[in-house]
Amino acid sequence: MAEVLLRQVVKRYGAFQAVHDFDLDIAHEEFVVFVGPSGCGKSTTLRMIAGLEEISGGEIQIGSRVVNDLPPRARNISMVFQNYALYPHMTVRQNQGFGLRMAKRPKEEIEEKVNRASKLLGLREFLSRLPAALSGGQRQRVAMGRAIVRNPDVFLFDEPLSNLDAKLRGQMRTEIKKLHDKVRTTVIYVTHDQVEAMTLADRIVVMRDGRIEQVDTPYEVFHAPASRFVAGFIGSPPMNLIEARTVADGDGISVSAPGWPALPLDPAIFGQVGPDRAVTLGLRPEAIAPERMAGSMARPLAFNADITLVEPLGGEALLFLKMGKDEITARIFRPSTRLAPERDVRFVVDLAEMHLFDAGTGARLN
Numbered sequence: 001m002a003e004v005l006l007r008q009v010v011k012r013y014g015a016f017q018a019v020h021d022f023d024l025d026i027a028h029e030e031f032v033v034f035v036g037p038s039g040c041g042k043s044t045t046l047r048m049i050a051g052l053e054e055i056s057g058g059e060i061q062i063g064s065r066v067v068n069d070l071p072p073r074a075r076n077i078s079m080v081f082q083n084y085a086l087y088p089h090m091t092v093r094q095n096q097g098f099g100l101r102m103a104k105r106p107k108e109e110i111e112e113k114v115n116r117a118s119k120l121l122g123l124r125e126f127l128s129r130l131p132a133a134l135s136g137g138q139r140q141r142v143a144m145g146r147a148i149v150r151n152p153d154v155f156l157f158d159e160p161l162s163n164l165d166a167k168l169r170g171q172m173r174t175e176i177k178k179l180h181d182k183v184r185t186t187v188i189y190v191t192h193d194q195v196e197a198m199t200l201a202d203r204i205v206v207m208r209d210g211r212i213e214q215v216d217t218p219y220e221v222f223h224a225p226a227s228r229f230v231a232g233f234i235g236s237p238p239m240n241l242i243e244a245r246t247v248a249d250g251d252g253i254s255v256s257a258p259g260w261p262a263l264p265l266d267p268a269i270f271g272q273v274g275p276d277r278a279v280t281l282g283l284r285p286e287a288i289a290p291e292r293m294a295g296s297m298a299r300p301l302a303f304n305a306d307i308t309l310v311e312p313l314g315g316e317a318l319l320f321l322k323m324g325k326d327e328i329t330a331r332i333f334r335p336s337t338r339l340a341p342e343r344d345v346r347f348v349v350d351l352a353e354m355h356l357f358d359a360g361t362g363a364r365l366n
């Protein structure tokens with residue numbers, strides 16, 4: 001069993017604190033992705049788990065062993081980096097077997113493991129080539145092969161796909177997912193790419209300024225972001241975030257935002273939100289559509305808006321709308337007619353898809 005536990009883990013570089021009281025339990029065979037903007041402490045946390053960076057406080061356990069003072073080679077982890085770190089003078093076969101040779105494993109065992117990993121990763125025809133004679137994707141596969149042959153308890157990936165072009169990145173993402181299904185090892189994966197996080201993770205850890213903002217399944221992180229920061233970071237195009245207020249409205253409570261009609265709240269959340277409060281209203285682009293193209297919505301509310309710009313994307317289109325001083329985005333699937341800028345178009349928004357955040361703290365209210 002290779003669960004990974006982080007307890008109050010801290011990292012300081014002199015006076016600067018890069019990671020604050022990081023607490024996380026990663027289950028055996030779980031695929032966990034750390035995601036967040038540049039500088040939020042993802043790589044530092046991963047490198048502390050790997051033992052490449054000392055921790056300034058707290059405790060790290062791998063497979064119920066405290067590893068704080070163990071060197072990387074004693075932790076039974078394998079790490080795949082973004083620059084692959086292959087030895088240029090060694091063939092694919094030698095690169096993959098290197099760690100096992102250093103560990104003085106018998107020749108037959110090395111050959112057997114290298115062959116198995118090469119088969120799994122589609123590398124058999126490249127075994128005698130040098131890294132220079134491989135494509136970026138093939139090199140990345142060799143780096144993964146080298147990690148697999150060591151049979152680690154935990155795989156650590158640090159932005160492994162960021163040097164690949166968009167198409168290859170998509171293909172390799174699928175391969176990593178399939179690999180995890182076959183190899184069933186605990187994986188901790190760092191990326192700043194939220195699409196990678198959404199597609200690969202069992203659970204996503206969204207980080208900001210060295211702290212955890214939310215740990216949850218991709219579904220929950222997308223549908224119930226814990227804060228305005230997570231709401232704005234996860235989702236492409238990003239969620240529309242609109243400064244608004246809640247107001248008493250007869251027996252009910254509505255959200256009032258410049259340019260919008262009153263948006264009545266579901267009575268079930270009156271208690272959590274309350275009237276007369278500064279809020280940030282979050283609406284995903286998918287929750288807004290021209291009335292004539294809207295599919296079924298749980299709580300539709302009609303309004304009028306000007307379409308200022310249309311971005312056709314083939315199977316879908318983005319519409320930019322002017323609402324008060326805000327510009328908001330609507331995302332339309334399978335647009336049935338040609339869309340163009342147009343004034344005073346009838347739209348609908350799904351009130352069941354409203355996200356509300358405290359305007360001050362950014363914490364989720366509903």
Ligand code: ATP
Nearest residue numbers: 013016018036037038039040041042043044045192
């Ligand atoms: P990126 O996506 O850009 O790689 P990241 O989330 O992985 O970012 P880290 O590399 O973990 O971020 O860095 C976290 C913070 O710690 C940053 O502000 C960085 O400048 C700082 N930092 C990292 N290494 C050191 C170091 N050796 N000395 C001082 N500060 C450091």
